[in-house]
Amino acid sequence: MNKTESLYEELRNSLKEHQVSRNETLREQHSHDESYHKPSPPDLVTFPESSHDVEIIVKIANAYEVPVTPYGLGTSLEGHVIPYHQGITIDFSEMNQVLEVRESDFLVKVQPGVTRSQLNKELKKYGLFFSVDPGADATLGGMAATNASGTTSVKYGVMRDQVRDLEVVLADGNVIHTGNLAQKSASGYNLNSLFVGSEGTLGCITELTLKVYGIPEHIVAARASFPTVDDAVKAVVSVLQAGVPIARVELVDEPSMKQANIFSDTRYKEQPTLFLEFHGNEPGLKHDVTFTKEIVEDHNCEEIYFEEDNAARNRLWEARHNLAYAYIHGNPGKKLMVTDVCVPISELAGAIKHAREAIDHLNLDGGILGHVGDGNYHILLMLNMDDSEEVNKAEQLNERIVGYALERGGTCTGEHGVGVGKMKYQQKEHGHALEVMKNIKKALDPDGRLNPYKLVHNREEN
Structure with missing residues (x-):
């Protein structure tokens, strides 16, 4: 009996039979997330039902000296849950109370x-x-x-x-x-x-x-169209500087609006667009809405529509949330690469302009969108992963936008995280502080068994 078979038997004896699997299909399902990173299946998948089950799994993994990778729904975008060193994936789907x-x-x-x-x-x-x-x-x-x-x-x-x-x-x-x-x-x-x-x-x-x-007493959503991305971003900065307590403000560029209309069967104007939402009481929101309308019009807003009806608001945000899937469905056979950086608000307009110029210069198919109210934006790229030149161009683009962000006091990732995709930027962003992080990792996980070779990487990890 080899090591994996022994591990499987011990886990089955310590947990319920259905909580441990080496089924090939299940292993494949846990070999990837929604990123473009290369998949790698675990040896085993476990399904704990309690904290005590997790304790058992981790202790057995220690005894057998195998890695452990936590797994939620696999929606991450930088390879966080891909078990490149096999071992045990802990799927938390049964701990859902x-x-x-x-x-x-x-x-x-x-x-x-x-x-x-x-x-x-x-x-x-x-x-x-x-x-x-x-x-x-x-x-x-x-x-x-x-x-x-x-x-x-x-x-x-x-x-x-x-x-x-x-x-x-x-x-x-x-x-x-x-x-x-x-x-x-x-x-x-x-x-x-x-x-x-x-x-x-x-x-x-x-x-x-x-x-x-x-839950807010009153909610108003809005969709504002602009002739350029620069106008839209500057409008956001002005709204924030004016102290409007806006709840959401999202930028969607022209290529992304086209994809949204096709996928969501909407007829929104295909120009750089801000999706906005305001939360509060009705009298206060009337003032915020009026003030925002005046501000965006000062930045060449060509049209702005406000939605108070719940169904209309949901339709607006569904179109925004489904953009990644819109790109995937609009580009069959290609793989979605989503990257993100975050910069100070004052640097946002320049960062997005730089990103669009880089996309066009490299002749890539991509759109820009993001949570521009906090300086965070994303690029959605559709890639033919079998085309090494196209993949190389995507890597070049990532290097350029991360470099631009770091030079201006930003970060290589505002929300997607590091995983494996952004590890190469950690030294440049954090300097000696990265060594502090590695020491924390070593103190809490001296054998490097918890999701190894992610976020920070100690060379001595097994």
Whole structure:
């Protein structure tokens, strides 16, 4: 009996039979995420139902000296969940319970396999909602692991801002809590912020306590079209500088609007467009809407439509959220590459202009969109992965936009995370601080078994 067979038998003896699989189809399903990165299947896939199950899996993995890779829904975009060193993938889909809603404290306690839409469906009964909206219906454990962001971050903040406490199974199988239920604490290091965004390299998240919000009394959405991307971006900067408490502001460029119309069967103007949303009470929103209209018109806005009807607002945001799938369906046989960077707001207009010039110069097929209210934008590229020249051009584009962002005090990734795709930029962005990160990794995972060769890389890892 070889090592993998022995590992399989021990896991089956320690868990329920259906919680461990070496089925080829299941292994293939867990060999990739939604990125363009090369797939690699794990040896085994496990399906824990409790924190105790995760402890068992991690301890057995230690005994057999095999890697462990946490897995949510596989919606990540930089290869985070691809187990390049095989071993055990821990799929958290069976840990999908909303454990407690503390409406008076505006907190909710969930297992990591709960999805964003599942949580909001439950919270609606209490007049509450969870704010982070990355577009994909990702799991909350995965969203915490990658410090997810999204369309509402300009008002409510990113995933790190919502986490009050995490339960984490460490590399040695011990379980810790990183926070508490209090609104603030001056006690100890901020472990919440350490584990949020750690991409499964420091521990396996088995429970989350998250901040939630009251559903706004009134919501207004808008769609504003501009002759140029530059006009649209400058309008966003002016709206933010004016102090308008905008809840969402998204940029979609002309090529992306064309794809959206085809895929979503809409008839929106095919020009650079801002999708906006305002939350608040009705009198306050009337003032915000009027003020915003005046500001965008000062930046050559050609038309602006406001939507208060719930169905119309949903249609607007579905068109935005489905853009990645619009590109995929519009380019059969090609693979989607999505990259992101984030810059200071004052540098955003120049960064997007630079990105468009780079796309055109390299003769690539791509669109620009993003959460421009916080300086974060994305490029969607459709690539023929069998065309080495095209793939090389895409890598050149990534190098250019990351270099531009870092030179201006930005970051190589605003929300997609590092995974394997952005590892090569870590030294340039962080300098000696990267060594501090590696030391933290080594302290918490000395044998390098938790999602190895992701985010940071210690050469001595096995």
